Every structure is written in structure tokens, then in C-alpha cells.
Amino acid sequence: MDYGPCSAVVAVSSSEQHVVVAFSGTGSPVQLIEELLFGFTGMVHFEAVGGQILRYNSRVHDSLYSCVRSIVEDTLTGNSSNHQVILTGHSLGGAQAQLTAARLVADQVVNDSQLHVYAFGAPRVGDVDFAVSYDKLVTNSWRVVYESDPVPQIVPKRLALQPYAYHTKGEVLYQENVSLLSNYTICKENEVM
Numbered sequence: 001m002d003y004g005p006c007s008a009v010v011a012v013s014s015s016e017q018h019v020v021v022a023f024s025g026t027g028s029p030v031q032l033i034e035e036l037l038f039g040f041t042g043m044v045h046f047e048a049v050g051g052q053i054l055r056y057n058s059r060v061h062d063s064l065y066s067c068v069r070s071i072v073e074d075t076l077t078g079n080s081s082n083h084q085v086i087l088t089g090h091s092l093g094g095a096q097a098q099l100t101a102a103r104l105v106a107d108q109v110v111n112d113s114q115l116h117v118y119a120f121g122a123p124r125v126g127d128v129d130f131a132v133s134y135d136k137l138v139t140n141s142w143r144v145v146y147e148s149d150p151v152p153q154i155v156p157k158r159l160a161l162q163p164y165a166y167h168t169k170g171e172v173l174y175q176e177n178v179s180l181l182s183n184y185t186i187c188k189e190n191e192v193m
Contacts (some may be wrong), residue, residue: 008064008089008096010071017082019075021068023089023096025121043127043165049102049137051130054123054165060092061099068100073109086116091151094122098134098141098168105137117141121149124165131166131190141168147175166190 011020034056043052053061076083085104087097101117104110115138122143126134134141145152152167171187 008068008093010068012075012080012083014080017080017084018086019072019080019083020086020088021072021097021100023064023087023093023100025089025091025093046099046102046126046130048106049130050133051126051128053099053126053130057092057095057099057125060096061103064096065100065103069104069107069109072104076110082114084114084116085110086118088118088120089122090120091122094119094143095125098122098125098138101138101141102134112137112139115140119143121145121151123151123154124167126165128166131168134168135190138168142170142172143167144172144178145174146178147173 008021008023011022012018013020042055044055044058045051046053046058072085076085087101089095089097097117097119101115105112105115117138117140119142125131143152167190169188169190173185173187174182175185176182
């Protein structure tokens with residue numbers, strides 16, 4: 001699926017019983033500028049899950065969700081109903097993986113027990129109500145963060161002295177270069193706690 005600067009790849013492995021949806025991150029310098037100028041300038045209600053999410057993330061999610069949902073639903077019919085669903089993405093793609101995961105569970109397309117989310121370098125997605133709702137809906141979710149990466153911190157936690165956006169739980173924090181032998185810290189709570 002390619003919706004201009006926003007796209008996702010869906011792969012199905014019958015032998016491994018997996019459906020993998022990988023969301024692309026920011027695709028071009030123009031898209032990055034658009035995200036920086038308009039992406040963090042307001043929130044909209046995320047009706048299916050609860051809470052508010054960033055307007056730009058909502059727009060991207062709305063352009064991709066129905067297609068992703070359709071493919072996942074079609075794949076999980078019949079003999080494939082027990083497939084594990086893995087959603088992943090980097091940066092903006094990680095944010096989309098989180099939004100899609102929450103909505104697939106809220107819409108009862110997949111069970112939480114068959115869903116796995118791996119977001120790499122994703123920004124904050126929504127407000128405190130979204131973070132709490134997400135953490136209840138999607139229990140197997142991991143955000144991999146490299147401490148020097150600015151993207152996970154680019155959306156402020158506070159704006160004009162008011163609470164604004166929060167990360168969900170399940171952070172895997174690397175303080176140095178990421179490799180197989182790197183040390184990391186697992187933060188099990190969200191930023192609200």
C-alpha cells in the first residue's frame with residue numbers, strides 16, 4: 001500500500017503462521033518539514049480507542065487503516081485465524097504501528113493475545129488517556145529507543161505548561177550504540193506513571 005508519502009508492506013507466512021505489517025517512516029525531506037510544521041499543532045479524538053492523538057498521525061492513520069484492516073481480516077479467516085499479527089515501523093511508522101494495533105484490537109479484528117508491536121524510534125502518539133487505553137488494549141508492545149535519537153522526544157510531554165503527549169509502556173532504552181551486545185534498560189510503565 002502506498003498512499004503518497006505514507007505506506008505499509010504486508011507479508012504473510014503460512015508456515016510460520018505470521019502476518020507482518022511494516023509501516024514506513026518519514027519518506028522525504030518535504031514530509032519531514034510537513035511533520036515538523038503541522039504534525040504537532042493539535043490533537044484530535046481517537047474514537048475507536050479513546051483519548052486524543054496528534055492530528056498528523058490521525059491523518060496518516062486514516063489513509064492506511066482500512067486497507068491494512070482488510071488485508072489482516074482476509075488473512076485471519078479460515079485456517080489462518082490463529083496467525084500471530086506483528087506490527088512494526090520506524091519513526092512515523094512506529095507511531096502508525098501503535099495506532100493500528102490499538103484499533104485492530106478495539107475493532108475486534110485481532111485478539112490482544114495474537115498481537116505483537118515493535119516500534120523503533122517512534123515519537124509520542126497521544127495524550128494521557130490514549131496512553132492508558134493503549135496499554136490496556138495492547139499488552140505485548142515494545143518501543144525500542146536509542147537515547148540520542150531526537151524523534152522519540154520531539155513531541156513535547158508538556159505544551160504551554162499543560163500535559164500534552166505521552167509514550168506508552170514497554171520502552172527498551174539503549175543508552176549507547178545499538179548492537180547485539182549493547183546494554184539496555186526495560187521501562188515497563190508508561191510516562192504517566
